[in-house]
Amino acid sequence: MGRGLASRAGCTDTGTKPERPVPLHPKISDWFAQRGWSPRAHQLAVLQATEAGRSALLIAPTGAGKTLAGFLPSLNALVEAPGEGIHTLYLSPLKALAVDVQRNLMRPIEDMALPIRVEARTGDTSAAKRQRQRRDPPQILLTTPEQLALLLSHEDAAAMFKGLKRIVLDELHALVTSKRGELLSLGLARLATLAPDLRITALSATVAQPDLLRDWIGGLVPGAGADLLVAEGGAAPELSILRSAVRVPWSGHSARYAIPELFEIIKGHRTTLLFVNTRSQAEMLFQELWAQNEEMLAIALHHGSLAVEQRRRVEAAMAEGRLKAVVCTSTLDLGIDWGDVDLVVQIGAPKGASRMLQRIGRANHRLDEPSRALFVPSNRFEVLECEAALEAVAQGAQDSEDPVSGGLDVLAQHILGSACAGPFDPIALFDEIRRAWPYRALTWEGFERVVDFVATGGYALRAYERYAKLKQTTDGRFRISNATIAQQYRLNVGTIIEEPMVKVRLVRGRGFTRGAVTGPIGRNGRVLGEMEEYFFTTLSKGDTFLFGSEIVAFEGMFENEAYVSRSTGKDPKIPSYMGGKFPLSTYLADGVRKLIADPSQWHLLPGQVEDWLAVQRDVSLLPQPDSLLVETFPRGERYYLVCYPFEGRLAHQTLGMLLTRRLERARAKPLGFVASDYSIAIWGLADMGALISSGRLSLDELFDEDMLGDDLEAWLDESALMRRTFRNCAIISGLIERRHPGQEKSGRQVTVSSDIIYDVLYQHEPDHILIEASRRDAARGLLDIARLGQMLARIRQHIVHMPLDRISPLAVPVLLDIGKEGVPGEARDSALMEAAEELMREAEGR
């Protein structure tokens, strides 16, 4: 199929109407006419804007002929005078998209016999071809933000791009929410300097704040400005929630209960996409489906950890219509349309309305027919979340993430890249950088600080002037001090830092003898794929988990490979859910809160869920939208405190960590906590309910916003999260080199571990630019501090304590998660002490 370039006949458009006749070249109008098609209003509107010397942001749903809209101005200009050099640069987040667009763009070009060359340039393009492309570029070049940064770091960049007229940015909404967007914006600002005539067409799915996206492209080219063009959506999607006859489980994420019903649904459609939120959920679901696949339906699995060849095979099979269903993760959120998908099933929490709309758009690319989607909640809270998502999608609510801005690590990378291309004038570069939306608020002092960081490391102790990477020339410009620096830069370009991955190799088991420490066991097994290294730090020998749709047992780590053996067990011991990347959106959280608090809406819910809430109302309280319910109860030999902020897993993990610290100081002897998207449970040895009721522990003080001050900083600076964000900042900013595959064969590492660098730097310069950047990233991403702060402010003086003598119905799901979810690791001396005491007992013969 491919992403359709042209509209189909008879489709009218209710989008922006052009004010005057559009100068569409007759050759192109004829081409449309020959096919019985006519250009859509928004396609012409883009052309109109570009011809009027303006950039344009086109927001359109899938299937609206967005890609052609983006390229129409280029084709219209090139049809008569193709000229030499790059005319149009297309940038997309996926290299697969670049390749696919090339295929589709060639169709009208070949039909009209236009002398236009279209070429893709990605990481997969051969070195010879890449060199040729720089010497003799095509008129239309399709590439990625990283390749653009690379091209711009060469001395010939100015010559290569001086004739550039158009930029097409695809899936801009997906690019701007990460550091890739920051890097892209800086590259675009540079292009606008090299080619002041260029105009930008950005294509985006519907977003919460379209004005922000328009501004994002609007400031890049001085004097160009940008129009916001919105193509109205086609038919409204048809959504439903699976009403299972079976009981929806209390907790867990497997949706195992719905497997038989899913089979019936799959059989009733041509091709079904089954979206899940994490790789391990995909594994789990695929395994379950396969175990019950009596009719041998063609069902495949697609996620980011599978070997590339395997993914390509699945995509090809899909394109040929040979698959009935594909279980997939966000890897299929964007990009090419493989096959004739007529149903999207979302298994588990939808997390956000905008995300759901896009996933739903994967089904059926005809604008005039509704996309069809089905939500399958995997536990009871998810029933509520699905209900809220249904409502949100029906109302067209958007809760997409806003563009990120101000990453100093990305700026450092760009500044070094600029110097690699040739000496730069700091004032000119500063002005150019401020035209990039993410850096619109950059101050001169801030800029100077980053330049100093790039040049000398930016340390208070001026120890490295003699090793400076940038040197100032007599006319005040900055140049790189030697050519090796440019080579190093090119190896480290980009902002995507892969988690360290290890190969997973299947070997023959050896029965888990304890204490055996040396030598690998039969080395000749096949590689099943790759997995994040940190997953294995939580495993013990013999632990079973799902990988590549098989249950395997962990045998051990051997030279950067994880050895696993086939397991005969039926249930994997380690669920490895890992939460997924996306927290519950604020919008859906509000929806869930309102739904719970309003019994008049409960009739929308399945009976079992309605009963669950009703019992909660009877034995405890219902959480209200503007307060925080805190329940306490004893259970076993422990005391529990459960609260329900509904602010998403990331904010909850941060809150759990901070509350535990505070409870420890209040001598409530907390032992641990577990956080879900909806609630947090803390357990300990002291009766927290009694402490609160007697006034010895004040909930208002416990939940005081001041926890985001010193407590947060104290915890953050020593936490593993901070080390992770520091590592990313250090690599992106060029302080340490990226590890390339195959580089780590020897047991001893050549590079210094970023943890050690962090420790040294933090002790001496806790306000160093890189530590500031890491702190900011941690607060923004993994900790969700802003959201936690808003919640704490909202519930101030509105905390309701409900002492109970036993567990409440709402607390059941999160308590069931205890033991399944790893507590995010703070390595503590208590473990050492325990091990030492154990040794003492052994020594004393106890």
Add this chain to the structure above:
Amino acid sequence: MSLVASEPESAVAEAVIGFAAQRLVPLVSGALYWPQENALLVADLHLDKFGAYARRGSLLPPYDTAMTLKKLEADLKATGASEVIALGDSFHRDESHEHLIDADRLRLLALIGAAHWTWISGNHDRLAHGLGGICVPGLERGGLTLVHEPKRNGGGLVAGHLHPAAQIAINGRVTRRRCFVHDGETLVLPAYGAGTGAMNILSPVLAPYFQWDRLEVFMIGRDRVYPVSAKRLVRMGD
């Protein structure tokens, strides 16, 4: 909030390593204090490590040397040791002592003036230098053989070079710390330098150095050194 910090409680006594008829005290810093000789043993200082990286284009924070020297000052003061024996790789490169920044050089010279120094050569710093003290390939003292690399030679061997760390898993949490480790014949100190990494003692690379059934491990905690049963050791993602 008016909250009071609680004191950690523990019944574990101060760690002492009995090795080759000597009583040796492992310190939290990674140094080993030898009361009989009133000597401080340190391994793998790797002074100037980040500076050496900076000269090749990675501008790592220029503070590792100062941190290492500061720890040494504190250890000398706390133990009152009159002698320092550095077990090799004291400098990250042979030429490192020429590249120290002035403040670090002065600090180091003051330390060298405050105690009797013996520099055992390592694979990173084979050449002798003239900073003070004596430079030797190895040393025999009080029944112990002090060298850089722990090559087997029949017991009483005290060395560095391996940068050992131990990992244990308790209650699902993995804790990894630098450690002292010995098997009755060979005792290896952790790397002392602030810029140094560490390697899991269960790594196959370290296998040939020890008799595994007689392993004793002392992990460095925040405030004390903990003896840990070898049965507890794990190697995960490491």
